[in-house]
Amino acid sequence: MVGLKGSFQSMRSLNRSLILHIIRQNGPISRAEIARQTRLSPPAVGNIVSGLLDSSLICESKQGVSSGGRKPVMLMINSRQFFIIGLDIGSFQLKAVISDLNGSIFKKITRRIPQNIEKEQLILFIKDSVHDLKEASDLTDEAIMGIGIGMHGVVDWENGISLFAPNLGLRDIPLKEELELEFQMPVRVENDVSAQAMGELWFGNGSGLDTFVCINVGRGVGAGVIVDRKLHRGSSFISGEIGHMAIDLKGPKCTCGSHGCLQSFTSGPSLAEAVKRKIILGNQSSLSEEFSGNLSAIDGEAICRAAENGDVLSRSALRQAGRYLGIGITNLIHTINPSRIIIGGGVANAGGLLLNAMKESIRQRALTNHAKETEIELSQLGGDATVLGAVSLILDEMFAVQDG
Numbered sequence: 001m002v003g004l005k006g007s008f009q010s011m012r013s014l015n016r017s018l019i020l021h022i023i024r025q026n027g028p029i030s031r032a033e034i035a036r037q038t039r040l041s042p043p044a045v046g047n048i049v050s051g052l053l054d055s056s057l058i059c060e061s062k063q064g065v066s067s068g069g070r071k072p073v074m075l076m077i078n079s080r081q082f083f084i085i086g087l088d089i090g091s092f093q094l095k096a097v098i099s100d101l102n103g104s105i106f107k108k109i110t111r112r113i114p115q116n117i118e119k120e121q122l123i124l125f126i127k128d129s130v131h132d133l134k135e136a137s138d139l140t141d142e143a144i145m146g147i148g149i150g151m152h153g154v155v156d157w158e159n160g161i162s163l164f165a166p167n168l169g170l171r172d173i174p175l176k177e178e179l180e181l182e183f184q185m186p187v188r189v190e191n192d193v194s195a196q197a198m199g200e201l202w203f204g205n206g207s208g209l210d211t212f213v214c215i216n217v218g219r220g221v222g223a224g225v226i227v228d229r230k231l232h233r234g235s236s237f238i239s240g241e242i243g244h245m246a247i248d249l250k251g252p253k254c255t256c257g258s259h260g261c262l263q264s265f266t267s268g269p270s271l272a273e274a275v276k277r278k279i280i281l282g283n284q285s286s287l288s289e290e291f292s293g294n295l296s297a298i299d300g301e302a303i304c305r306a307a308e309n310g311d312v313l314s315r316s317a318l319r320q321a322g323r324y325l326g327i328g329i330t331n332l333i334h335t336i337n338p339s340r341i342i343i344g345g346g347v348a349n350a351g352g353l354l355l356n357a358m359k360e361s362i363r364q365r366a367l368t369n370h371a372k373e374t375e376i377e378l379s380q381l382g383g384d385a386t387v388l389g390a391v392s393l394i395l396d397e398m399f400a401v402q403d404g
C-alpha cells in the first residue's frame with residue numbers, strides 16, 4: 001500500500017492533527033486562540049505550528065484584529081499548495097477532477113465509458129483519463145497527495161477492489177493496486193454513495209453533524225451512513241444497499257431478482273417503467289404525445305419535467321415514489337436514528353412534489369415526534385457530490401487524528 005508522503009506521515013500526531021483541524025475549521029486563527037481552544041501551552045502550539053508552516057500545509061495570512069497590543073499573525077490552511085485527484089466512476093461516465101484542500105475544483109474532465117468494456121480496458125481507460133487530467137493541470141507529482149475514487153456498486157474499500165460494478169457488468173477490478181502502481185501515490189476507493197456521504201461531511205450539509213445518512217436516488221437507490229463522524233461500512237461491504245430493502249412483498253421484480261425492493265418503486269428507470277405501463281393501459285399523459293411511437297425513451301427526467309408542467313399522471317407517479325421512499329427512509333430512521341437525511345441524485349431534482357410525499361410518509365410512520373421531525377435536506381453539492389466525496393477520502397486520511 002502506498003502511504004501518505006513524508007511530511008504528512010511524520011505530522012500525524014494527536015496534537016498536530018487537533019491543531020490542523022482547528023485551523024481548517026476556524027482559520028484564519030491566531031496561535032493564542034489555538035492555545036485557548038486546545039488547552040495546550042503557547043510554546044507547544046508554537047512548536048507544532050512551526051512544523052506545519054515548514055511542511056507548507058498551513059500559511060500565515062494578513063493580520064487579525066488586535067485587542068489593543070500588537071496585531072496577531074493569523075494562520076490558515078495553505079489550500080493551493082497541495083491537491084487531490086477525485087474520480088467518480090458511474091454507470092456510463094467517468095468524471096475526474098483536481099481539487100485543492102478546500103474542495104475547490106479547478107480542473108475537470110468527463111468521459112463516456114465505452115459500452116461493453118472489459119476489465120483490462122476499463123483500467124486503461126481510467127489510467128489514461130488520470131494522465132490527461134494531470135497533464136492539463138501542470139502540477140508536479142509532489143503537489144498531488146493522492147487519488148480518491150467513488151465507484152458504483154459493491155467495493156472492498158480495504159483492498160480498493162470493485163467487487164461488483166452491476167451497470168458495467170464487471171467484477172473484481174483491482175483499482176487501488178493498478179493505480180498505485182501507475183501513479184505512485186496513495187489511492188483510496190469507496191462505493192460512490194459512501195464517498196458522497198464523506199463529501200457531505202467535509203464540504204456539504206453533513207458538516208458539523210455526528211450521525212447522518214446520505215441517500216442517492218438515481219438509476220439505483222443507495223445510502224452512505226455516517227456514524228460518529230465516520231463512515232459505517234459494515235462487515236462485508238454491503239452496508240447502505242437500501243435499494244434492495246423489501247417494501248412490498250408483492251411488488252414488481254427488482255434487478256436483483258427479489259420482489260418489491262425499494263428501488264423497484266423509486267429509481268429513475270422504475271419510475272419510467274411504471275409511467276409507461278399506465279400510458280399503455282390507456283391513462284392520459286402529455287408524455288404519450290411527446291414520446292408517441294417511442295415510449296421506451298421516457299426517463300425520470302422527462303417525468304419530472306412533465307410533472308412540473310402539470311401532467312397529472314407524472315405528478316401522481318412522483319407522489320407515489322415519494323411515499324415509498326418515505327417508507328424506506330422511516331426504516332432507516334428506526335435503524336440508525338440519524339439527525340439528518342441528505343437526498344442526492346437525479347430524483348432529488350423532482351422538486352417539492354416527491355419531497356413532500358416522502359416527508360408526509362415519514363410523519364405518518366415514525367415512532368416518536370423527534371423521529372417524525374428528522375431533518376430532510378437536498379444535497380447542495382449537486383452533480384459533483386460523488387467526486388468531491390472521492391477527494392475527501394484522501395483529505396480524511398491526511399487530517400486523520402492518530403497518535404504516533
Ligand SMILES: [Zn+2]
Nearest residue numbers: 244254256261
Ligand atoms: Zn432488489
